[in-house]
Each structure stands twice: as C-alpha cells, then as structure tokens.
Amino acid sequence: MQNPAFRIEGLGGIQELQGEIPVYGAKNAVLPALAAAVLVPGLSKFENVPGIADIPAMGALLEGLGARVTREGRTLSVEAGMISSSVLESTAARSLRASVLLIGSVLARTGSVTFPHPGGDVIGERPIDIFISAFQKLGATFSESGDAYTLAAPNGLSGGEFFFRVVTVTGTEAVMMAATAARDVVTLKNCALEPEVIATAEYLKSCGAHIEGAGTPTIVIRPSTLSAPVKTHRIIPDRIEAASFLALGALAGKSITVTGCEPSHLDAVLEGLRYMGVPVTVSGSSITVRAPEKLLPTRFRTHEYPGFATDAHPPFLILLTQAHGDSVMIESIFDGRLKYTEELVKMGAKITQVSPHRVNIQGPTVFQGRHIDTPDIRAGLAFMLAAIIGTGTSTIGNAHLIDRGYERIEERLRAVGVRITRV
Ligand code: EPU
Numbered sequence: 001m002q003n004p005a006f007r008i009e010g011l012g013g014i015q016e017l018q019g020e021i022p023v024y025g026a027k028n029a030v031l032p033a034l035a036a037a038v039l040v041p042g043l044s045k046f047e048n049v050p051g052i053a054d055i056p057a058m059g060a061l062l063e064g065l066g067a068r069v070t071r072e073g074r075t076l077s078v079e080a081g082m083i084s085s086s087v088l089e090s091t092a093a094r095s096l097r098a099s100v101l102l103i104g105s106v107l108a109r110t111g112s113v114t115f116p117h118p119g120g121d122v123i124g125e126r127p128i129d130i131f132i133s134a135f136q137k138l139g140a141t142f143s144e145s146g147d148a149y150t151l152a153a154p155n156g157l158s159g160g161e162f163f164f165r166v167v168t169v170t171g172t173e174a175v176m177m178a179a180t181a182a183r184d185v186v187t188l189k190n191c192a193l194e195p196e197v198i199a200t201a202e203y204l205k206s207c208g209a210h211i212e213g214a215g216t217p218t219i220v221i222r223p224s225t226l227s228a229p230v231k232t233h234r235i236i237p238d239r240i241e242a243a244s245f246l247a248l249g250a251l252a253g254k255s256i257t258v259t260g261c262e263p264s265h266l267d268a269v270l271e272g273l274r275y276m277g278v279p280v281t282v283s284g285s286s287i288t289v290r291a292p293e294k295l296l297p298t299r300f301r302t303h304e305y306p307g308f309a310t311d312a313h314p315p316f317l318i319l320l321t322q323a324h325g326d327s328v329m330i331e332s333i334f335d336g337r338l339k340y341t342e343e344l345v346k347m348g349a350k351i352t353q354v355s356p357h358r359v360n361i362q363g364p365t366v367f368q369g370r371h372i373d374t375p376d377i378r379a380g381l382a383f384m385l386a387a388i389i390g391t392g393t394s395t396i397g398n399a400h401l402i403d404r405g406y407e408r409i410e411e412r413l414r415a416v417g418v419r420i421t422r423v
Helices: 027-037 054-065 090-095 097-110 129-137 169-179 195-206 239-252 267-275 310-321 341-346 377-389 409-414
Strands: 006-009 017-022 043-047 068-072 075-079 112-116 141-145 148-152 160-163 186-189 210-212 219-222 253-259 280-283 286-289 299-301 325-330 350-355 358-363 371-373 393-397 419-422
Touching: 006 377, 017 239, 017 409, 027 043, 027 054, 027 075, 027 097, 027 169, 027 195, 054 068, 054 075, 054 090, 054 097, 090 097, 090 112, 097 112, 097 129, 097 148, 097 169, 129 141, 129 148, 129 160, 129 169, 169 186, 169 195, 169 219, 195 210, 239 253, 239 267, 239 286, 239 310, 239 377, 267 280, 267 310, 299 310, 310 325, 310 341, 310 358, 310 377, 341 350, 341 377, 377 393, 377 409, 409 419
Parallel strands: 017 253, 160 186, 299 325, 371 393
Antiparallel strands: 006 393, 006 419, 043 075, 068 075, 112 148, 141 148, 186 219, 210 219, 253 286, 280 286, 325 358, 350 358
C-alpha cells in the first residue's frame, strides 16, 4: 500500500474559513509522561491523550520492556509494575526520536539501558551527546557495541550537579526523571523551561518525587520513592497545534476559534500575531482570530521557551509569505529545519535561504497547487497551509508523518471549511 496523502483544494485567496477547531493533548507532554511511568511500580493513568501515531509507537516500546499499556478513548493506562527488560526494541526506538526519553527512566529503574541511536524527524542532526554526559556525570558507564549503546549503573545513579551545555527539552526531562531514583541530591542547571518539562515534573511529583524548580533554569531532585499516583494525570493542551491553527485562522479565517488551549503557553505566538496585524481575542481557553486585510512583515527567531517555538516556525513562515513586504525567519535550534522551504519556492513563494539558519521572505505571493512529500510533521503542516490558501489542487504525501503529531487533522480542518480529503 502506498503511504496516505492529503488532497487539498485551494481557497485561491478567499478568506472564508469559519468555526471552531479543538486542540488536543500535547504530543510532547504525553511522550515524556509515558516514559516517566516506567519509574513507577504500579498503575498510572493519563487523560486527554491525543490519538496520534507516536503514542502506539511509545506504547509498543513500553510493552517491550514488560509494561502493560491499555487505552480507552482519551485515557491511557500504564501498569509498569512488571518492567523486566532494559533493552529498547531497535526498530521502534529508531522510528521515534522521543524513545530517547526512555533512556533515563529505564536506566534508573533497571540499572542499565541498551538502545540504538534514536531516529524520528528529518530536522538536521540530532545528537544525544548531552544525555550521555549527564548520565556519566551521575555515575553511569557508557559503552557501544555494533549499533547499540549501553548505559549502566548497577548500583544506582549517584547524586551530583550537571550543567546542560545546550538547552535540551527531552534531555532535561530524561535526566530529571532518572534523578528521582538517584542515591543523593541531583542539581540540574541550564534546564529547558518548556511547559512540558513542568508537566512531566507534576506527574512525577504526584507519584511521590521530590522535584523543585521545574520551569526554571535550575531543577533540584531529592531521593524519592515513587508509587502509583492516586490521581489521573491530565495531559496539557498542545501549544504547537494551537499555534498551527491560529496561523490558519490568520491566513484564511473569516473567524476561527481555537478551543481547549492554554493561552499562557502561547505568549510568543500571540505577540507575533498581534504584531503582524491579526485581530486576536482570548477568552478563557479559547482564542479567536481572523485574517486581517493586510498582514505586516516581521522577523521571527526561534528560541527555547518562552521564546518563539521552533515547532511553530513552519506554519508561521507561511504567514510571512502572505505579509506585505520583506520578512525574516531565523531558525536557531535545528540545522536542517529550513530545507522544506525549497518546496515552497516551487509552489511560488519568494524565499531566499541565506544560511542554514536564515531565510528571507518577500511577500505576498500566491501558492500554486502541486504534489509535495513532507519530510516531517511540522513542515507537513506548513505545506497544508500553503495548499489551503493557494490555487488549484495539492497533494501532500507522507501524511503518516503528519499523523504523528496531529490527530485526524483532516476532520478538524474540514469542519471549518477546508476542502481536504485523505487519499
Ligand atoms: N542537542 C544536542 N545534544 C543532545 C541533545 C540536544 O546538541 O544531546 C541539541 C539539538 O541538536 C538541538 C538542541 O539541542 O540543536 C535542542 O534540541 P532539544 O534536545 O531541545 O530537542 P528535543 O528534546 O529532541 C523536543 C521536541 C521537539 C522540539 C524540540 C525543541 C519532544 C518529544 N520533542 O525535541 O519536537 O522541536 O524539543 O523545542 O519533546 C516536534 O514536535 O515536531 C518536535 C520535533
């Protein structure tokens, strides 16, 4: 069977989308929560779990370790009392970059972990050197055999201090979760501040972990004994989904309301929209936007939270192609992330790549429909937006990659007037 694709009929510049688009639970919050569940000898329940393809992939890895994973609607249960293996199944681990999150919890739970280099998105080089140094600093040994790496700490991790040379989201999460099982206090410095880090800490705290400072640059973890949480842990809303749908509303909305989001996680996005002249109304967990008569050009530079998220860059780059004048997108986190813009040029965009980290954009331009295979989740969403506002018919191939991060995207888009089918 061929990979699925999305066929989209362009609106040809008519701003007629209207209605509500719900945001589901955050991919990048549920993945670390599931990895952290490995540390908890008992049953953990998670609610607001999105129906995205990365979840069964992570579930399969957990089951390979000996956990039992069951799903009922948006509630996922992990019974990790019987974790017995310390080997991450190679094919599944390679297909999911977030498998790297399991390194910390499996090492801490079983005394060792064997894993391949994690795979995942094609967004440039994604090393794991900092993970390795952190665990070595906490007393683990590291060895390589063929394609497999092993970290071992048979007597448990020691305490100590570790400074993240580069701010890393999954690195902060993986080391923080492992540190709950360390013999002494662990202090982590230059940590990622993302809401997903705080959410992971909250789940661990509900299981008895002593963690202070999550959401600040310094996190202190004291030796903890974890047990099954009393409460079901609710996954926070996906701020990248919210940003993507807000970009759609700003491009083609008569009035689009994005519901179920957490506006306080979206400061950089909302500020960017307002700066570009987009009318934005926030009401509780809903945000309403519409396309302004004229989008103003600007400059975005991706940054760690609370700066402008790298995962929100592709949809916002589409916004910049429609602004009247010269704009700039600086991608400061990932080397290869701007490569997808070459396809946008083939659709008619005036984008010049001046370095692996910077493109200049001249707007506004009209996108011509065509076929494009997406290399990753977020570029896929950007191609969809370009196809929606463009002329003619487009097909976006590798829809399964978009399914990794957006649950039944076509149904939610169709509900606001997008002419989209899965083929
Ligand atoms: N880095 C290193 N060495 C390491 C780890 C990271 O040099 O050992 C570098 C990376 O190469 C990159 C920078 O650190 O230049 C930051 O990357 P980070 O480690 O923060 O990325 P990540 O944790 O692998 C998470 C999200 C990504 C998101 C980034 C940045 C999850 C599961 N993934 O990845 O999400 O782009 O943070 O915010 O949380 C996506 O959802 O589409 C996605 C790619």
